[in-house]
Amino acid sequence: MKKEFPKKFFWGAATASYQIEGAWKQDGKGESVWDMFSHTPGKVYNENNGDVACDHYNRFKEDVKIMKEIGLQTYRLSLSWPRIMPDGTGAVNKKGLEFYSKLIDELLKAGITPWVTLFHWDYPLELYKKGGWLSPESPEWFAKYAEVVVKKLGDRVSNWMTVNEPQCYIGLGLLTGIHAPGDKLPFRMYLQAAHNALLGHGRAVQVIREHAKLKPNVGWAPVGGHTLPATDSKKDVEAARKATFSVTSQNAWHSAWWFDPVFFGKYPEDGVELYKDIMPVIGKNDMKIISEKIDFLGLNIYGAGTVKANAAAKDGREEIKAYDGHPLTLIHWNVTPGALYWGPKFFYERYKTPIVITENGLSNPDWVALDGKVHDPQRIDFTHRYLQNLKNAVSEGVDVKGYFHWSLMDNFEWAEGYKHRFGMVHVDFPTGKRTIKDSAYWYREVIKSNGSII
Numbered sequence: 001m002k003k004e005f006p007k008k009f010f011w012g013a014a015t016a017s018y019q020i021e022g023a024w025k026q027d028g029k030g031e032s033v034w035d036m037f038s039h040t041p042g043k044v045y046n047e048n049n050g051d052v053a054c055d056h057y058n059r060f061k062e063d064v065k066i067m068k069e070i071g072l073q074t075y076r077l078s079l080s081w082p083r084i085m086p087d088g089t090g091a092v093n094k095k096g097l098e099f100y101s102k103l104i105d106e107l108l109k110a111g112i113t114p115w116v117t118l119f120h121w122d123y124p125l126e127l128y129k130k131g132g133w134l135s136p137e138s139p140e141w142f143a144k145y146a147e148v149v150v151k152k153l154g155d156r157v158s159n160w161m162t163v164n165e166p167q168c169y170i171g172l173g174l175l176t177g178i179h180a181p182g183d184k185l186p187f188r189m190y191l192q193a194a195h196n197a198l199l200g201h202g203r204a205v206q207v208i209r210e211h212a213k214l215k216p217n218v219g220w221a222p223v224g225g226h227t228l229p230a231t232d233s234k235k236d237v238e239a240a241r242k243a244t245f246s247v248t249s250q251n252a253w254h255s256a257w258w259f260d261p262v263f264f265g266k267y268p269e270d271g272v273e274l275y276k277d278i279m280p281v282i283g284k285n286d287m288k289i290i291s292e293k294i295d296f297l298g299l300n301i302y303g304a305g306t307v308k309a310n311a312a313a314k315d316g317r318e319e320i321k322a323y324d325g326h327p328l329t330l331i332h333w334n335v336t337p338g339a340l341y342w343g344p345k346f347f348y349e350r351y352k353t354p355i356v357i358t359e360n361g362l363s364n365p366d367w368v369a370l371d372g373k374v375h376d377p378q379r380i381d382f383t384h385r386y387l388q389n390l391k392n393a394v395s396e397g398v399d400v401k402g403y404f405h406w407s408l409m410d411n412f413e414w415a416e417g418y419k420h421r422f423g424m425v426h427v428d429f430p431t432g433k434r435t436i437k438d439s440a441y442w443y444r445e446v447i448k449s450n451g452s453i454i
Contacts, residue, residue, distance in 0.1 A: 003395035005451040010113070010402035011443075012074030013067070013424060014359055016120040016164070018050050019411035021080060023057035027095035030086025032122035033132075033173070034414075037180030048417025054409055055432050060103050066425055066434060067408065068110040071444040075112050076358060076404045077103070078120035078164060081145055088124030089141055097152055104156050115404075116157050117221060118146055118204055120164040121173075121180070121414075128181055133170060133193040133200075139289075142200035146207040154212035161298055161358070162204040165223040166197045171252025178415055187250045188278035194252075195280035198261055202289035209292075220262070221298030221358040225253040226343040228336060230308035230320050239309040239317035244346050246315065247271030255347075263351045265291035296401060297351055298358035304339035331363040331413075331420050335382060341389035344398045354399045360386055361406035363413070363420035366437060374426040374437040383439065387446070387454045405443065409434065 018034045025031075038049035056063055067075055081088065083096035107114045119142070123132060127141055135141075146162075163169075172179035175190040185193070201220055208216050227243040229236035245256040247270045256268040265287045272279065306320040327335035344355050362382045366374050383405065394400050410423035418429055424440035427433070445453055 003391050005391060005394055007450070009394075009400070009450060010073045011447040011451075012072050012076055012113075012115070012402065012404045013070070013408040014076035014404040014406050015056075015078070015408050015411065016117075017078045017080040017083070018053070018120070018122040019407075019413070020054040020056040020409065021083075022050065022052040022055040024049075024051045026057060027099070028086060028093040029080065029096055030082035030088070030093070031125040032080065032082045033125055033128050033180040034122050036125055036128075037182055040182070043180075043182060044415050045417035045419050048412065050412040052429075052432075053412045054427050054429075057099060059432065060099075061106055062434065063409070064103075064106045064110050064112070066436060067107075067112055069436065069444075070424065070440045071447045072112055072408075073447060074115055074159075074402065074404070075107055075408070076115040076117065076161075078117035079149060080122050081119060082122065082124040082126075084148060085124065085145055086126075088127035089144060092148055097148070100149075101152060104153055108156060113159065114157055115159040115161065116149075116153065117161040117164050118142075118149060119162070121169045123169070123181075132181070133174070133196050134189060136196065138196045139199035139203045143203035143207050146204040147211055150208050150211040154208075154214060154216070156214070158212070158214040159217045160208050160212075160219070162201045162208075162218070162220045163197065164221045164358075165300060166194065166201075167223050167252045167258060170194050170197055175252055187275075190252070191275060191278060192280040194258070195282065195286070198258070198290045199286055201262070202292045205292040205294060206289070217295045219294045219296035219298050219356065221300055222255075222258050223300040223359075224255040224259070224343060224347060226301060226304035226339050226346075228304045228306045228338045228342050230306055233309070235309035236307070239307050240342065241346055241349075242315070243305075243307045243317055245350065247274055248315065250275075259297075259347075259351060261287060261290045262294065263291065263353065294353070296356050297347060297353045298356050299343060299347060300359035300406075301339050301343045301357060302360065302362070303333045303336045304343065306336075329362040329382070330365050331416070333362070335362075335385075337382075337385035337389045339389070340386040341393045344390065344393045344400055345396070348398045348400075354401050356401050357390065357403040359404060359406040361422050363422050366410070366421045366426055368426060368428070368435055372435075374435050376437045376439045379424070379437070379439040380442045383443070384454060387451060391451060391454055
């Protein structure tokens, strides 16, 4: 059987509001926890912040032209909640909401389909002061915000994602303190915040379906913990599958803890047993709300660990450490192309829901060469290898609808500041000048061929 992507497979790139927009106080925008965090000395690399970032807020028309030149069919963007509602609730900032309306119009005029993420980490600072995701009111705060957005944009937007990577904004933000707001809470409190975030997701799904004027295609974009089998043997594959979905310790990265409630309406049994003394307060209808039916499962996939079956080891498997000198990206993540085969395969088998690859890419040491161009062969090779694996998964029946490369442009990489460049478009941050990289032109050919050159 010939390996190929489906005819309706779509190709795009993704960004996040705080990472590219800048304009942190412009036109009535409120502050987010990331404004607070990045302005706190010692929290972000080299005291960087997102005050200006890529200045996308003021240069969005230029950026859409670049998207069109690259040939993007789709663009995944996120909205800044405090830009739209400065206090998180109550008054709506018309200029902030209008910015996104103009951006959507510009994308549609360029023939690019917008995929909108309601929340990508920049939580309103005023709501954080009221308890943030720990507040029992937080799901309704999010639902009200979603309603404002969908009523404004739902006549032109049909593809929606509720939240991006709750494992990060809850786990890294509230448990380890590496990300905004920088809290280090007991695991019991983390579990409650996680539950409230899941409730917020469910309420947003309800709101989108109620208020969207176009038939909505609704999903979310969590980051799963992915595991590869050391070999293709049945024992190793089963060991990797179990490792992907087992809950074995107190950390934020157990996939089943986040995914099972959404698809099965319950927390995984091994996790419930492990956390039995610190389980969150669960209301009568909570799990029904959390498990509101969604149309697709977004997966952000960059890499994976590896395990093999070992009957003598705990849980019947053991982790295989990367060999000395294993390929690494600049951010020191292992290069594991098989993640884009086994990840979609395992998650599709378990949840039986169409998949969209909502993020995949790498940090690379890019700069403008003497010829004025940006040559990034590592990004081309990395993406080529990963897409080969995705094509294999699709050819074997895994229902993958599309792929978003992370990222469209170099941006503010959270606590890493401007140290890392994930973009297909180089940004000179002092001037804001954009330079399309070699990888973007290569990706244009991938899109033209619907991946047949992979």
